[in-house]
Amino acid sequence: MSHPTPDSNHDALWLPFTANRQFRDAPRMLVSAKGMYYRDDKGNEVLDGCAGLWCVNAGHARPRIVEAVQKTVATLDFAPAFQMGHPLAFEAADRIARLAPNPLNHVFFCNSGSEAGDTALKIALAYHRLRGEGARTRLIGRERGYHGVGFGGISVGGISGNRKLYGSMLNGVDHLPHTLDLRRNAFSRGLPEHGAELADALERIVALHDASTIAAVIVEPMAGSTGVLPAPKGYLKRLREICTRHGILLIFDEVITGFGRLGASFASEKYGVVPDIMTIAKGVTNGTIPMGANIVSDEVFDAFMQGPREAIDLPHGYTYTAHPVACAAAIATLDTYAEEHLFERAAALSPYFEEAAHSLRDAPHVIDIRNEGLVAGIELAPRAASTTRAYEVFERAFHAGVLLRYTGDIIAVSPPLIIEKAEIDRIFETIGTILRSLD
Structure with missing residues (x-):
């Protein structure tokens, strides 16, 4: 049975996290990208205000990355990672480990943030079992957390819309409270002042279950997909202290917060807070080729290196683990970041970006603005209509030539790190203009 769409070819594709029937009424189609801009199928330029999906940190179609991918796919299109290796995998791992804080010195590759999340949970469970603490099976996530869409990730994640259709989650999972506090922290600039004590909820979970049953805590240092929730000042340090005191592994999901x-x-x-395991993806290849990874501490890695030399130490992996083309893209991406000092550039631009974001404080419907680095979340007052104002801002902004993200009532802005001040102005001026036109 056919459906009335502008193009019957649209019927075959089922888009993720999309209202597919609504989309088919007025498809938004991107056909090319370069630098800070996409181009749509009508020839219009669209300023990328969200780095694709939080991943194109160096901007689009960067020559060094494109060349590395082209060269590698013509030289080594695939190499198995089971009992085999290739030089690019070792080079990429070394480069990534050098960026991470000590003692995070070992890299296990996968293909996405979702895979990285599930991999981290498996490593944590196996670590305790190898150390003779096999009773440590409980996993602790956080409300409004996002750790991908695998069953492990949605179990420790805390976004109800990502969980409710899928029945039972993993057993033995608890959640810390989220850190959003509009009453005390609305319109914070950078890290909120209030809320470090929310980490103490972990002590209550420990008291309930006993530390000897808890394997790991996983949190995003800044929750991104749920609507930009920076951790309150002192919160991550307190969480680290509690985990250390009770022998619980701390996992940071840095899929969004990594790479500048x-x-x-x-x-x-x-x-200045170092976890035991870090999950990464997105910006590691600038979004060019799918890649994710776990960066683990020396202590965690060494626990797997104690058995017979001929035994497989971690029975886990993927066909495309350490894919040569992905590794080449990662190396070229890290070169681009370093050569153009993009992490430092992001830090230098952050105050200007913050001022531009908070210029919308008095715009209609705005009830909070949150920012950290080159990320901002603009929360709008809810309304009874099923279509949120944030969705309307997203849709109208696209037609005005600016690509944004939205989740529920929150608009998220996270542009490539190559953005110029005039483009920052354009993003927030576009949002302000649209907000003033909404009921």
Whole structure:
């Protein structure tokens, strides 16, 4: 049975996280990209205000990355990672480990943030079992957390819309409270002043279940997909202290916060709080080729290196783990970041970006603005209509030539790190103009 769409070819594709029937009424089609801009199928330029999906940190179609991908696909299009290796994988791992804070010195590759999240949970469970603490099976996530869409990720994640259709999650999972506090922290600039004590909820979970049953805590240093929730000042440090005291592994999901987004290599570096395992993806290849990874501490890695030399130490992996083309893209991406000092550039631009974001404080419908690094979340007052104002801003902004993200009532802005001040102005002026036109 056919459906009335502008183009019957649209019927075959089922888009993710999309209202597909609504989309088919008026498709938004991107056909090319370069620098800060996409081009749509009508020939219009669209300013990329969200780095694709938080991933194109160096801008689009960067020559060094394009050349590396082209060269590698013609030289080594695929190499198995099971019992085999190739030089690009070792080089990419070494380069990534050098960016991470000590003692995070070991890299296990996968293909996405979702895979990285599930991999981190498996590593944590196996780590305790190998150390003779196999009773440590409980996993602790956080409300409004996002750790991908695998069953592990949605179990420790805390976004109800990502969970409710899928029945039972993993057993033995608890959640810390989220850190959003509009009453005390609305319109914070950078990290909120209030809320470090929310980390103490972990002590209550420990008291309930006993630390001997808890394997790991996983949090985003800044929750991104749920609507930009920077951690309150002191919160991550307190969480680290509690985990250390009770022998619980701390996992930072840095899929969004890594690779310059907050003005440093990783949030861990910026805030001086080092987890035991870090998940990464997105910006590691500038979004060019899918890649994810876990960066683990020496202690975690060494726990797997104690058995017979001929035994497989981690029975886990993927066909495309350390794919040669992805590794080449990662190396070229890291070169681009370093040569153009993009992490430092993001840090230098952050105050200007913050001022531009908070210029919307008095715009209609705005109830909060949150920012950190080159990320801003603009929360709008809810309304009874099923279509949120944030969706309307997203849709109208696209037609005005600016690509944004939205989730629920929140608009998210996270542009490539190559953005210029005039383009920052354009993004927030476009949002302001649209907000003033909404009921």
